[in-house]
Structures are given as C-alpha cells and as structure tokens.
Amino acid sequence: xxxxxxxxxxxxxxxxxxxxxxxxxxxxxxxxxxxxxxxxxxxxxxxxxxxxxxxxxxxxxxxxxxxxxxxxxxxxxxxxxxxxxxxxxxxxxxxxxxxxxxxxxxxxxxxxxxxxxxxxxxxxxxxxxxxxxxxxxxxxxxxxxxxxxxxxxxxxxxxxxxxxxxxxxxxxxxxxxxxxxxxxxxxxxxxxxxxxxxxxxxxxxxxxxxxxxxxxxxxxxxxxxxxxxxxxxxxxxxxxxxxxxxxxxxxxxxxx
Numbered sequence: 001x002x003x004x005x006x007x008x009x010x011x012x013x014x015x016x017x018x019x020x021x022x023x024x025x026x027x028x029x030x031x032x033x034x035x036x037x038x039x040x041x042x043x044x045x046x047x048x049x050x051x052x053x054x055x056x057x058x059x060x061x062x063x064x065x066x067x068x069x070x071x072x073x074x075x076x077x078x079x080x081x082x083x084x085x086x087x088x089x090x091x092x093x094x095x096x097x098x099x100x101x102x103x104x105x106x107x108x109x110x111x112x113x114x115x116x117x118x119x120x121x122x123x124x125x126x127x128x129x130x131x132x133x134x135x136x137x138x139x140x141x142x143x144x145x146x147x148x149x150x151x152x153x154x155x156x157x158x159x160x161x162x163x164x165x166x167x168x169x170x171x172x173x174x175x176x177x178x179x180x181x182x183x184x185x186x187x188x189x190x191x192x193x194x195x196x197x198x199x200x201x202x203x204x205x206x207x208x209x210x211x212x213x214x215x216x217x218x219x220x221x222x223x224x225x226x227x228x229x230x231x232x233x234x235x236x237x238x239x240x241x242x243x244x245x246x247x248x249x250x251x252x253x254x255x256x
Contacts, residue, residue, distance in 0.1 A: 003035050003232070004092055004147045005239030006193065010037035012087040016070055016133055017096035019043035022151065022201055024051055025228035026094060031059050040064045040086060042079060070097055070129040076136040083140060090140040092235060095130040095150040100169050108167045122168035127175040134183055138190070145193040147235050148183075152176055152198040152246060159255040177246055177256060184244030195243045199234055201227040202249040222249070 003011045013030055017023035018041035030036045039062060041052050046065040056063045064086050068079040083090065099105045104121035108114050130150040141148065155166060156173025177198045184196035204227045222230075230249040238247065246254045 001236050003030075003033065004145055004195070004235055005237070006145045007035075007091055010035050011091040012038050012040075012089060013092045013094075014040040014042060014083065014090055014137065015094050015096065016042040016068070016130075017098075019046060019049040019052055021096065022204060022224050022227045022231070023094075023096035025224035026096065026231060027052070027055055027063075029225070029228045029232060031055060031062060036062070038062055038064065038086060040066055040083060040090075042066045042068050042070070044069045070095075070133050071124050073132055073136075076132055079133075080136040080139070083137065087140070089143045089146070090137060091144060091146055093133070093137055093141070093146075093148045094231065094235070095133055095148075097125055097129050097133075098151055098153070098173075099125045100166075105168060107165070107169060109165045111167070114167055119168050119171075122172040123175065126169065126172035127179060130176060131179040131183065134180075134196075138187070141187065141194055142191050145195075145239075146191060147195040147197065147238075148180075148187070149197040149199050149231065149235050150176060150180055151201055151231075152180075154200045154248065154254060157246070157254055157256060174256075181244040181256075188240065188243055193240060195235075195238060195240050197235065197238055197243070198246040199231055200246070200248045200254060201231055 013036055015023050015026050018027050027041050046052055046067050052065050066082045069075045101107050104117045106118040134148050153173045155170050156177055180196050180198045187194045202222045204222045234247055248254050
C-alpha cells in the first residue's frame with residue numbers, strides 16, 4: 001500500500017513536532033520505508049536533538065532537520081523557505097503538536113480553575129500552530145496527491161463529551177477540528193487529490209498523558225511506536241473522499 005492513496009512514487013514528508021513522542025516515532029517508522037524519498041523533521045530544537053541527529057547520521061540526505069517554533073508565524077514562514085530548498089512539493093504533512101498541562105496550559109477540572117494564560121497557551125499550540133503550519137506549507141500541497149494530518153483528541157468531540165473538565169484542552173482540540181474541516185474545503189478546490197484529516201492516536205505513553213495514566217483502562221495505553229503505526233495506516237487508507245473528517249486510531253470515524 002502506498003504511503004497515501006494514489007501516490008505513484010516515493011513521498012516527500014514533513015513531520016512537525018518531530019523531536020519526541022509520536023512525532024519521533026513517526027520519523028523512525030517512515031524512514032524505515034522505501035517509499036519515503038525525504039523527510040523534513042521539524043521541532044523547536046531539531047538541530048540539537050540527539051534522537052533526530054542519530055536518524056540523520058543513519059539516513060543521510062533523506063533526513064532534513066529544521067528548527068521551527070510553530071507558535072510563531074515568522075518561524076513558520078522561514079520553515080516554508082527551508083522546505084523550498086529541499087523539494088518542490090510535499091505529499092504528507094503530519095502535525096503532532098499538542099499540550100495539555102505544559103507551558104502555562106492546564107487540565108482544568110472546574111470553571112474556577114480557568115484563566116486567560118492557560119486558555120491562550122492551549123489554543124496557541126493545539127489549534128493555531130497546526131492551522132498556521134498548513135497555511136505556510138500550502139504552496140507545496142498544490143500538486144500530486146497530498147495529505148495534511150493533525151493529531152487531535154477524542155475529548156475534542158463535542159458530541160462525545162459526557163464528563164466535562166479539561167476546558168482548555170477540549171475546546172482547543174474542537175477548534176482545531178473546525179479549522180481543519182474548513183481548510184479541507186478550500187484545499188479540495190486547490191488540489192482535488194488533497195486530503196485533510198484530524199486523527200486521534202489514542203492515549204499514548206508520552207509527557208502529555210503521563211500525569212493522567214492511572215485512569216486509563218488496561219490495554220488502552222499505547223506505546224509511541226504503536227500510535228505511529230496507526231497514524232501511518234490511517235493516512236494510507238483515507239483519501240480525498242473523506243477529506244475534512246475526524247478518525248480514531250482504531251479506524252473508526254469520530255463524531256464532531
């Protein structure tokens with residue numbers, strides 16, 4: 001199966017949030033494939049990340065490390081310039097950006113715990129950064145089959161919210177879903193072979209979930225490698241006919 005539907009040859013790939021967690025696992029899994037021509041690994045400190053450096057030494061020119069803080073649009077503009085030096089088009093872009101309780105973001109349980117700084121931090125990383133990434137890589141998605149996927153979360157589903165809490169995280173992921181759905185409509189006009197996806201990778205053993213893993217049912221806490229394989233399987237199966245949709249790691253569509 002090709003990396004994304006209808007792709008006739010090797011793919012040019014960009015992973016944003018590549019230095020750890022699911023992003024790093026995606027880099028490792030994708031570079032192990034023969035149908036990935038070049039992988040642009042993007043993170044705030046990609047050039048000094050030892051794990052990414054090891055991949056660079058192993059795979060040589062197939063790996064390009066780019067420093068970029070996706071929360072700042074000027075940094076994303078510079079990223080687009082760097083991508084232009086590597087390739088003329090991208091076939092797969094995956095944003096793994098997300099925070100729950102880091103960098104001023106909070107997993108609020110009540111309205112009393114809400115504050116503006118926490119809301120702004122959550123929205124900046126979880127919603128604004130991925131859609132601005134799409135804005136700046138759009139010129140590279142206008143030709144050939146192309147997929148833009150961003151990691152969302154089931155708790156961002158409004159119809160599935162029965163427990164409450166996590167105000168900032170839930171609402172920022174819901175905003176991301178709407179932004180991606182809206183962008184999918186525009187991108188389909190630009191490139192009918194393009195697909196935009198919101199993907200829930202399941203609860204994964206990363207820094208984001210670590211403080212809350214005690215509540216995860218047995219067998220439902222995934223290793224990053226498993227989550228990466230699920231993401232790769234989803235982008236390989238889901239094409240333009242379902243662009244703008246929201247999917248779980250298990251291949252089931254999630255309601256908004």
